[in-house]
Amino acid sequence: MVLAQLGEGITAALSRMCRATVADDAALTTCLDDVSRALLRADVRFESVRAAIHNVKSTTNPSTLPPGVDRRRAVHKAIFAELCHMLDPGKLPFTPTKGNKPNVVMFVGLQGSGKTTTCAKHAAYHRRKGFAPALVCADTFRAGAFDQLKQNASKAKIPFYGSYTESDPVKIAMKGIDTFKNERCDLIIVDTSGRHRQEDALFEEMRQLSEATKPDLVIFVVDASIGQAAFDQALAFKKSAPVGAVIVTKMDGHAKGGGALSAVAATRSPVIFIGTGEHIPDLEPFDVKPFVSRLMGMGDLRGLVDKFNDVVPDDEDNDELVPDLTGDFTLKTMRQMFKSVQRVGPLGQVLSMIPGLSARFMEKGKEKEGQAKMKRYMTIMASMTRKELEFTNPSTLMTESRIVRVARGSGRPLRDVAEMLEEHKRIAKALSKLPLKKLANNNNSRETLKVLGNVLPPGMMNHLGGMHGLQSMMKQMGAQGK
Numbered sequence: 001m002v003l004a005q006l007g008e009g010i011t012a013a014l015s016r017m018c019r020a021t022v023a024d025d026a027a028l029t030t031c032l033d034d035v036s037r038a039l040l041r042a043d044v045r046f047e048s049v050r051a052a053i054h055n056v057k058s059t060t061n062p063s064t065l066p067p068g069v070d071r072r073r074a075v076h077k078a079i080f081a082e083l084c085h086m087l088d089p090g091k092l093p094f095t096p097t098k099g100n101k102p103n104v105v106m107f108v109g110l111q112g113s114g115k116t117t118t119c120a121k122h123a124a125y126h127r128r129k130g131f132a133p134a135l136v137c138a139d140t141f142r143a144g145a146f147d148q149l150k151q152n153a154s155k156a157k158i159p160f161y162g163s164y165t166e167s168d169p170v171k172i173a174m175k176g177i178d179t180f181k182n183e184r185c186d187l188i189i190v191d192t193s194g195r196h197r198q199e200d201a202l203f204e205e206m207r208q209l210s211e212a213t214k215p216d217l218v219i220f221v222v223d224a225s226i227g228q229a230a231f232d233q234a235l236a237f238k239k240s241a242p243v244g245a246v247i248v249t250k251m252d253g254h255a256k257g258g259g260a261l262s263a264v265a266a267t268r269s270p271v272i273f274i275g276t277g278e279h280i281p282d283l284e285p286f287d288v289k290p291f292v293s294r295l296m297g298m299g300d301l302r303g304l305v306d307k308f309n310d311v312v313p314d315d316e317d318n319d320e321l322v323p324d325l326t327g328d329f330t331l332k333t334m335r336q337m338f339k340s341v342q343r344v345g346p347l348g349q350v351l352s353m354i355p356g357l358s359a360r361f362m363e364k365g366k367e368k369e370g371q372a373k374m375k376r377y378m379t380i381m382a383s384m385t386r387k388e389l390e391f392t393n394p395s396t397l398m399t400e401s402r403i404v405r406v407a408r409g410s411g412r413p414l415r416d417v418a419e420m421l422e423e424h425k426r427i428a429k430a431l432s433k434l435p436l437k438k439l440a441n442n443n444n445s446r447e448t449l450k451v452l453g454n455v456l457p458p459g460m461m462n463h464l465g466g467m468h469g470l471q472s473m474m475k476q477m478g479a480q481g482k
């Protein structure tokens, strides 16, 4: 994901300024030039970049800074605030509520943006949260749309309504909504047509559909790879239907992402989810501050805990898929973690939420090898006894004869078993340093950041001026968030 490169660009620019002997105007200018280049390379609109840099410059001018405030920290804080501002339109999206009144959500977007897939992901996500969702196919334009949504719906076990014969999308949408209202579904998702290009006929159809169905929320779905075109596209949809939220898809690919994120600027509507793969669980809630924290290399531990906790699978294998990272880290927990990671997304993506861990456990660009390694370890663990899997310190239990038995049983060489045990030790050690229990029970984001401070890599801590610096930065961020 090229957004990761944006993060690297910004982090590198900040590090360079932190290493400069004095944080004078020249160091600041170089740093901000680098940050601008990173943002423009990521397809963020020129106007937004210019405004952000202007704001950073004016808020970090030594003449306006309160006495005693370190300029480097002020720059870090100002860039954080500007990135948040770019992604945050300052208003909360409509969020569906469970209960008697059904919520109607209409999806709009061009053909191929990932709309149909995202409708199913959105329904499955809300079912995991306890909703009773249903899907309506009001796409009468593309021949295969009906079958595609039906197939996705049945894969995700979501009730579905559509018609092979009716050609009026408004009639289908109204009939589908009525049907599911009677069936007491509380989240009715309407998938609509797309076109390859922005066409008047499409926008007229969206206008008619939204007028007839009066949705509680219209979600604009945009492909992250379309770059700057996202701005105009979002604007055109906003004119035909009251777009209230954005979902950016294909963030797992090589998309630059920054352009699509500028859809926020066009619609002044928040990004609520990002699509991170082709499968039903590949949808992540989008939260601005943790996202920017990750972008700036600060990790997102709360997101990590949520991500694991959010994986409540449809099959009976629940226990197997939800690792309790707050208890003893046994081989069984590691196996659950691997399964969970396979389910929630690419390993690198999940591990990127743990500051410092991704580099230790898996090198960048070698994610495929990492997946293969995980599979190998899982095969090995399948040949282990329950006692071995649940033992708190398996390396002490795994004698040579036990290793030989497991290697034979799994058909893997002895060194693979030994390597797997070493890997377990390494991950256990890395996780033991993270206050996951505290984070899991903590809903206060400022407190979460404080906890994060304890686990930031030492280099980053120095850049931020040690614990004291981090605390004052958090105070400032907190004051800003109010």
Ligand SMILES: Nc1nc2c(ncn2[C@@H]2O[C@H](COP(=O)(O)OP(=O)(O)OP(=O)(O)O)[C@@H](O)[C@H]2O)c(=O)[nH]1
Binding pocket: 109, 110, 111, 112, 113, 114, 115, 116, 117, 118, 139, 142, 145, 148, 192, 193, 194, 195, 249, 250, 251, 252, 253, 274, 275, 276, 277, 278, 282
């Ligand atoms: N990698 C990746 N692929 C995705 C994602 N979301 C959707 N896709 C894929 O993108 C392609 C197009 O998705 P659709 O859901 O058919 O697109 P659509 O916008 O509904 O298209 P129309 O129904 O023709 O308007 C499919 O191959 C999806 O599997 C995502 O987040 N990541």
